[in-house]
Amino acid sequence: MSFTRMMEGNEAAAWGVKLSRVEVIPVYPITPQTELISAIASMIASGEMKAQYIKVEGEHTAMAAAIGASAAGARVFTSSAAQGIVYMEEALWMPPGMRLPIVMCIVNRALAPLGGLRPDHNDSLLQRDTGWIQLYCENSQEVLDTIIQAYRIGEDKRVYLPVAVCYDGYFVSATATPVTVPDQEEVDRFLPPYKHELYSLMPEDYRRPQWGTNIAKARYEVQKAMERAKWVIEEVDSGYKASFGRGYDGLLEEYSCEDAEAVLITMGSMTGTARDVIDEMRGEGKRIGLVKMRCFRPFPSEELREMAKRYHAIGVVDRNTSYGSAGGGIIAVEAARALYPLDDRPLLLDFHVGLGGSDVTMRQIRYMADRVLEALDRGRIEEEVEWVELIDLGEVM
Amino acid sequence: MDKEKIFEEHYKRSLIRAGTACCPGCGGPLFWRMALEALGPRTIVYGDGPCAYCAIRNILVPTFGIHFSFVADGATGIAAALAAKGRNDITVVSSAGDGATADISFNKVSAAAERNENIIQICIDNEAYMNTGIQKSGLTPFGAWTTTTPRGKETPKKRIPMILAQHRIPYVATVSVAYPADLKAKIAKAKGIRGFKYIHSVIPCPTGWRFDPAKSVEVVRLGVQTWAWPLYEVENGIMRLTVKPKARPIEEYLMAQGRFRHLTREEIELIQREVDEERQRLLEYDGKSIIH
Numbered sequence: 001m002s003f004t005r006m007m008e009g010n011e012a013a014a015w016g017v018k019l020s021r022v023e024v025i026p027v028y029p030i031t032p033q034t035e036l037i038s039a040i041a042s043m044i045a046s047g048e049m050k051a052q053y054i055k056v057e058g059e060h061t062a063m064a065a066a067i068g069a070s071a072a073g074a075r076v077f078t079s080s081a082a083q084g085i086v087y088m089e090e091a092l093w094m095p096p097g098m099r100l101p102i103v104m105c106i107v108n109r110a111l112a113p114l115g116g117l118r119p120d121h122n123d124s125l126l127q128r129d130t131g132w133i134q135l136y137c138e139n140s141q142e143v144l145d146t147i148i149q150a151y152r153i154g155e156d157k158r159v160y161l162p163v164a165v166c167y168d169g170y171f172v173s174a175t176a177t178p179v180t181v182p183d184q185e186e187v188d189r190f191l192p193p194y195k196h197e198l199y200s201l202m203p204e205d206y207r208r209p210q211w212g213t214n215i216a217k218a219r220y221e222v223q224k225a226m227e228r229a230k231w232v233i234e235e236v237d238s239g240y241k242a243s244f245g246r247g248y249d250g251l252l253e254e255y256s257c258e259d260a261e262a263v264l265i266t267m268g269s270m271t272g273t274a275r276d277v278i279d280e281m282r283g284e285g286k287r288i289g290l291v292k293m294r295c296f297r298p299f300p301s302e303e304l305r306e307m308a309k310r311y312h313a314i315g316v317v318d319r320n321t322s323y324g325s326a327g328g329g330i331i332a333v334e335a336a337r338a339l340y341p342l343d344d345r346p347l348l349l350d351f352h353v354g355l356g357g358s359d360v361t362m363r364q365i366r367y368m369a370d371r372v373l374e375a376l377d378r379g380r381i382e383e384e385v386e387w388v389e390l391i392d393l394g395e396v397m
Numbered sequence: 398m399d400k401e402k403i404f405e406e407h408y409k410r411s412l413i414r415a416g417t418a419c420c421p422g423c424g425g426p427l428f429w430r431m432a433l434e435a436l437g438p439r440t441i442v443y444g445d446g447p448c449a450y451c452a453i454r455n456i457l458v459p460t461f462g463i464h465f466s467f468v469a470d471g472a473t474g475i476a477a478a479l480a481a482k483g484r485n486d487i488t489v490v491s492s493a494g495d496g497a498t499a500d501i502s503f504n505k506v507s508a509a510a511e512r513n514e515n516i517i518q519i520c521i522d523n524e525a526y527m528n529t530g531i532q533k534s535g536l537t538p539f540g541a542w543t544t545t546t547p548r549g550k551e552t553p554k555k556r557i558p559m560i561l562a563q564h565r566i567p568y569v570a571t572v573s574v575a576y577p578a579d580l581k582a583k584i585a586k587a588k589g590i591r592g593f594k595y596i597h598s599v600i601p602c603p604t605g606w607r608f609d610p611a612k613s614v615e616v617v618r619l620g621v622q623t624w625a626w627p628l629y630e631v632e633n634g635i636m637r638l639t640v641k642p643k644a645r646p647i648e649e650y651l652m653a654q655g656r657f658r659h660l661t662r663e664e665i666e667l668i669q670r671e672v673d674e675e676r677q678r679l680l681e682y683d684g685k686s687i688i689h
Binding site for chain 2: 023024026051052054055056057058060061064065066067068069070071072073074076090091094201202203206208
């Protein structure tokens, strides 16, 4: 039976894993992901969840065991954060090339040395070239729903790619928000059992994809799968909405964008705060809207281009750093490439904020939104990239 | 039946195909032919790593590998998937070379042993990183020349089988391709035991050890006869020597290989003393528990 109660992001993730009938779970603890793996351990210990739970000795092994289990025909889940993700890096390149639809939660946390325990997005964004699909969640409900969707997306034979479900440590992982847990039978109808058409390691039915010697061709296949994933993500999300009454607008969600001339693009938990700021500004008659980037890989280039025909100034909020980049944070650089082919390019501003997990405040969001509107009014940009935390905005609110 | 027919019949039953990419005289294909006779076709072999993989590519049971730095980990996942599907009719074997086992993935082997994963972990020990061109590993013996120890290795070989035995896993054994019956019996025994089994096999390497490829089996047989490579098993903590030859001088084994040719008289005597001490210890504990 479906029910609703307050739940932290990590607990909601555990419910997503349980409802997805995951069979093998190799995991290693790291803050702020630990409550997720303890919640799963409790569910297994109490008998309400059936899965092989492997307490491995490190993240490199967690991903390797996930790879072995996935190739051997089991639905697999793992999760990590920050240093764990970086330690796992060698293994992370394997599932996309091997076309194994593993689902992993990345509970975002800033990397050492200039980090801490709180979130920014460098740990997951660092993996942007590996071939993992990356979906970012705003709250507990979205985490649960996205995990179920992630299995449908990754296991779709048009895709066969691993999916990272990312959510901010603490702000999402340890903050309780209302969550509706769907009925198991309904989830079973939405998510059929895992069956990989390319793999079987069973002696009676042994088959494995052969890449041959044309490496470029094999890589191109991954690229095509990533491109196809865009409409599979859209399709799965609308299917989910039809079944469960909740959807997330696929790749990008436009919030309060009617008649807007400018937008801010946010990702992850800060979106919730940004919604309030945009509501407030709308009340003042400002023509600014909000775009939540739910899917970073595959990057929603066409969708962004389509939007840019309507919005003449775009402010990207980058909760990451890319030292010495072409200009600004990782999302801004990607967005610039996406927008470049347009004849009439919008003004593109970039803001570094929330680095090392510091709060992204309403005042900071207001500042960024004002700067975008200012650029729109003047028809030009004063500063392409701003480090918002270095600007004195007065009292924190 | 004529000779050719006998060979053909045997080859048909064998679970390894000819034409491996291994060097002439490599003990790898030999090992896998014998091991698979004991394991049978309902086996999944997990493992990668250059040298070992040259033979594994030609075996006729399902194989899956990730990369050289991935030992026992993927096999853990495969075993878990089989458990999730209720398949207890399949043996999962995880294979790795000496460098992978003793160096880069030592933690992985140790952790899989501690978790008592239901797999057979095999160490294909040719005593150096051979595929990259003969570099020293943690299992290169004292005194051996490699391209990174041009004056001979300064420290002794890690005692991996004994270290694994101290993990209190159900079964540990050393084997040699020069003793096929012993090798097959140990692998067959491992197949029948639940939990983590560790098999450590010496693999003669004419390329890296510097000897005539025709003498591969002869050289590793000398290894056993001189007690450089004692053959034993540790079952539930009880150590048992399975072959107890009259000890021949270690010099015979060392001088059969170019990698030891530079050793001085003193160094050879030192190695002889160490081998003697180890033999005494093994004989003393033969049939007794080594878990304290």
